[in-house]
Amino acid sequence: MAIERKNFRRFTFTEYIDYLRPFVSQVKFSQVHVHGTWKPTIADYRKAKDKMKIIQGMWRFHTVTNKWGDIAQHATIDPDGYIWEGRSLLEAPASSVGFNDPDHDRIHPFMFEMIGNFDIGAEKLEGSQLAAAVKLTNAILTMWKLPHEQIKFHREMNPGKTCPGSGINKSAFVQLVRDLPSMELSxxxxxxxxxxxxxxxxxxxxxxxxxxxxxxxxxxxxxxxxxx
Ligand SMILES: [Zn+2]
Incomplete structure (x- = not known):
């Protein structure tokens, strides 16, 4: 019988980078996979008194309904820009069939979800959530020495999906990631x-x-x- 509940830690961006650092020598990320949850929405998250329950809801859906071993993603970015822990970074994600590289050789994509419905006309990826997504993508590319071509939106792997959301323009997102290092202060x-x-x-x-x-x-x- 599956355990009833799993707890997930919540990090600030800086704390998450500190958490990532030791993994550089333990796992080789090959790509960054960008997803939007669609459901839960930002409105669902705002309504929830206990934010952990939103993450646990995804975990339950992925393990009980989808029968996956754990929550699909390595990290979840909430609407306030906090980064929640997901499945072990040492395990391949359940990102998109045929693109997960699940052969236990510790070479696989890094997958994150952004909470929200980012389809056109629905919610918007903006503010601290957008900043965290851009900074996290940039950090994975920098720490694992990957080119910008290795940023993949879910819909590029599964054309039946709009994920991370039809309202998010891929080239604009990649441009933000490209521009980020020049915004840093030497x-x-x-x-x-x-x-x-x-x-x-x-x-x-x-x-x-x-x-x-x-x-x-x-x-x-x-x-x-x-x-x-
Ligand atoms: Zn997706």
Whole structure:
């Protein structure tokens, strides 16, 4: 008999990247598979008091109704941009028949779901959910040294589907992923701003509140450039 319930951890994007890091040496992702849940919708998620139940609902559907070994996806991006744990990263996903590479050789695609119905006229992929999807795709490509051609939408593998949603334009999504690294702040530029601008302002500041704010901004720059 299957276990009744499985718990799934919820990560911020930064926490999820820390969680991914040790897997670089343990599994070889060959592609990134992008899906939208269609159901549950963003509205379903907003209504749920206990958000975990939404993830568990998918897990139950995949294991009980579809009779799969576990929830299909490696990760689920919720409408607030949090990333929920899915099946083991060491296992092939249940992404699309013929594209899962389920031969237990620890080479397979990374699959994520975005909660929402993203078909034209329905819900929109936007804000922190879009940002998390773009950043996660970019992180998998970067950490596993994959070209942008290895980003696959479900509908490319199964033309009978609109997944991740007919409202999501593939080339626009890939373009966001391509543009992402240029939005990152280099360590050099961050430190130039801190040394040449924030540091003199800190010495010139007359109140503790001003000094605290400058200190906070310097730390934000350090964080944005990966120094904290
Ligand atoms: Zn799909």
């Amino acid at each position: 360590v050099d530029d961050a430190n130039k701003v801190i040394e040449n601008w924030l540091s003199p302002a800190w010495f010139a500041a007359s109140t503790k509140a001003e000094k605290d704010e400058i200190h906070r901004l310097a730390n934000e720059l350090r964080k944005a450039s990966g120094q904290l």
